[in-house]
Amino acid sequence: MTSWHPPMELTRLLEALGEEIVATTEQEVRLACGLDGHSVRETASEVREMIGTLTGDLGDPEPRIAPISLIDMRRAS
């Protein structure tokens, strides 16, 4: 009987599934999200807005807010 090591298995699995997501084509994304593309735009908009709070607009010398650790902020609260 071999020992079971869930953290190692999970990490390997998440890495492999992550590679699958990275390898997904645009067509597969649209098929998965619905052919009308509505949910693609919605999701993209949601992520873009979140990213924008960190990076600001291109050309801006500074991001809108400093790229600090949100996780640390959560943990501190």
Next chain:
Amino acid sequence: MEKSTEGGGGPVVTVDNTADDIARAIHSLSDADLVRLKALALLWTRGLPRSLSWSDILHEAIARALDGSRKWPSGVPILAFLSGVMRSICEDQWRRERLEGEVLARDVDAADLCAAGDTAGSAADPERVVSAAQSLAVVWQLFAADPCALKIIAGLADGLTAAEICRVYGMSEREYDTTRKRMRRALLRCGLDWSAS
């Protein structure tokens, strides 16, 4: 400097890059890329010790990329790079959890905290084992109706290559590829609804 080309995982920088390059690459991501980025964040949220959200880990990953604490290797697609940063964040969070637990248990001072760090990865962390087992169960549940996908999941968790999975589970190459495509769609479509599991 910046020299970008389009790759399977979004823009790829072919020379040394800077925080500005990273910001530009992230800004240039297409709608489909951003959907994949969210799916990656949802995926890695499963590896975190607490109920942090996908936006927390994505925010943290981008912050680390922009502040230079994580370098973007040349030739690596931006999505693959950010996925790697998120993986690293998961490890860091577990390490921190373990250190805090040890410090609380021993009521030690800052010097002991450093010493504890040296042994942080040496023994199994019961909380992490339980959390990982629960996350594995959620992944299996996601593909419960697809026996072929479950075989691939089991093989990937064991660290097998595609060829090894096919050999061990008696799958044809075509069956393997077809199943992987179904799995990709499931990962994206569900947005891993499992985030709420």
